[in-house]
C-alpha cells in the first residue's frame with residue numbers, strides 16, 4: 001500500500017490529475033484556487049506536459065475545448081467568478097461531446113463577492129452552467145482524499161461519457177491539509193486512442209469537432225443523443241454515502257465541507273440521544289434522488305445544510321416529493337460551526 | 353502535359369454556400385491549394401469561426417474544429433499545444449477577430465503561438481445580416497449604422513493587423529486583397545509564406561484578406577470589387593507589416 005503524505009487540497013487535485021494522465025492545464029489566476037495552477041506550472045514540465053496561463057477564463061476554457069478535441073486529458077480550474085467566464089467553453093465542450101475535468105473551488109458571490117468558502121455555485125454546477133440543455137457530471141468531495149480519488153476518477157468518467165466533469169470543492173477544502181494516499185500514476189501513452197480526435201487525417205476520413213446542427217431534425221437528434229447519455233449517467237453514476245442512518249428519524253442532507261461540519265454535529269446530537277444521521281451526495285449531478293426517496297419511510301424530517309441560502313434543498317425536496325418536511329440550515333460568507341447545526345437538530349428533534 | 357489547374361484535393365466536393373460574388377470561397381480555394389502544394393492536408397487541423405465561414409469545416413478536407421465566436425485562436429492554441437508537430441490554422445471574420453475575439457487574437461499573437469490565422473475583413477457582419485463591424489468604414493451604412501458610421505459615436509475602423517504587427521510574437525503579418533486576379537495571386541503568395549513560417553517553427557503568422565460582401569453592402573458583385581478597391585484599400589493599405597525573415 002502506498003504511503004500517506006500530508007498535502008493541501010488544491011495541490012492534491014493537481015497531483016491526482018497528473019497521475020490520471022493529464023498533461024495539459026489552461027487557467028487564469030483567482031483566489032482561492034491559485035495553488036492548483038502553481039502546482040501544475042511546477043510539475044507538468046517534469047512530465048513533458050503543458051501549463052499555460054491564459055489571458056482570461058474565456059480563453060482558458062476554449063483552449064481546453066481545443067486540447068480536449070485533440071484527444072488529450074486536460075484540466076482547468078477556477079473559482080466562482082472565473083467559472084462564470086468558463087461557461088461558454090464548457091457549453092461548447094458539452095455540445096461537441098468532449099471529455100475534460102473542470103475544478104471549481106467555490107468562493108462566495110454574487111458579483112465579486114469575497115474569497116470566503118461557499119457552496120453558492122450549486123445551481124450553476126448542476127443546472128444553469130451556460131446556454132443549452134446540457135449537464136456536467138458533478139463530484140462533491142468532502143475530504144482531501146476524496147479530492148484525489150474523484151479528480152482521478154473524473155478523467156475516466158469524462159472519457160467514458162465524452163462529457164465535461166466538474167469537481168466542486170470550496171475554499172476550505174482547497175486550503176485544508178490532510179494525509180492522502182495516491183494511486184499509481186498512469187501513462188497517458190497507454191490510454192486507449194480516441195478515434196474521433198483531431199490529430200491530422202492521415203489515411204483516414206477527416207474528424208470534425210463541432211456542435212452546430214442547422215437542420216431541425218439534426219438539431220433534435222443531437223439533443224436526443226445528449227439526453228440519452230444523461231439517462232445512462234443517471235442510471236450508472238450516482239454516488240452517495242450514509243452515516244449513522246440505520247435507526248435515524250432525522251436525516252441531514254449535506255455535501256462537501258457542509259457534510260464534514262454536519263457529521264460533527266450529528267455525533268454531538270447522538271450523544272444527546274437525538275436519532276439523526278447523514279445522507280451525503282457525492283455526485284450532485286446525477287443527484288441521489290432514488291437513494292433519498294428510499295429513506296422516506298424511515299426518516300420523519302430532513303434538514304438540508306449548505307453554505308448557501310438554499311440551493312440543493314430544491315433537489316432534496318424533489319426527491320422527498322412532499323412526503324416529509326424538508327428544512328434548511330445555512331449561512332454564507334461565514335462558515336458555520338457544528339454547534340449551530342446542533343442547535344437546529346435540537347430544535348427539530350427535541351432533546352429526547 | 354503539365355497540369356495548370358485542377359480542383360484542390362484539400363477541398364471536399366461540397367458546394368460553397370457563399371453568395372454570388374463573395375470572396376470567402378476564393379480564399380478557401382487558395383488555402384486548399386496551399387495545403388495541396390505543401391502536402392500538409394493530412395497534417396492540418398483547421399479552426400472555423402462563427403460568421404459566414406462557420407461551415408468551413410464542411411469545405412476543407414482536413415481535420416477541423418468549430419470554435420465559438422472569436423475564440424478560434426484560443427481553440428487553436430489548445431490544439432497546437434497537444435499537437436505541436438501538426439499545422440494549425442484559424443479562419444476568422446472581422447467581427448470574430450477584431451471585435452469579440454480581440455483578446456484571444458492579441459494573446460495568441462503575443463505568445464508567438466505557432467499557428468496561422470487567415471483574417472477575412474469585409475467591413476461588415478455578414479452572417480447576421482449586415483451590422484456594423486469594428487472595421488466598417490466611416491460613413492458606411494449598415495443595419496446598425498443606418499445613417500452611416502459616425503466616428504464620434506461608433507469609433508474608428510480598427511486596424512488589427514497594424515496593431516498585431518508591433519508585437520514581438522508574430523513572425524509574418526501581411527494584408528492582401530481578394531478582389532482581382534493580380535491581387536489573388538499576391539494573396540496566395542502571402543498565405544503560402546504564412547503557412548511556411550509555421551512549418552519552419554517561426555511562430556504566429558497572420559494574413560488579413562480584404563474581402564467582399566455584396567449581399568450586405570447592398571451592391572452588385574462587380575461593383576463590390578470596385579468598392580473594395582476604391583474605399584477599403586485606402587483605409588487598409590496592402591503589404592507586409594511584419595516579416596522576421598527580413599529582419600534576420
Ligand SMILES: Cc1ncc(C[n+]2csc(CCOP(=O)(O)OP(=O)(O)O)c2C)c(N)n1
Pocket residue numbers: 402403404405421444445446447448449472474476477478479480485
Ligand atoms: C457569442 C455570440 N455572439 C453573437 C453571435 C452572433 N453572430 C454570429 S456571426 C456574427 C458576426 C460575424 O461577422 P464576421 O466575423 O465579420 O464574419 P462574416 O460573416 O462577415 O464573414 C455574430 C455577431 C454568436 N454566434 N455568438
Ligand code: SF4
Pocket residue numbers: 369370371373374375376404474478479564565566567568
Ligand atoms: S453574406 Fe456576405 S460574407 Fe456572407 S456569404 Fe454572403 S456575401 Fe459572403
Ligand SMILES: [Mg+2]
Pocket residue numbers: 445446447472473474475476477478485
Ligand atoms: Mg465580416
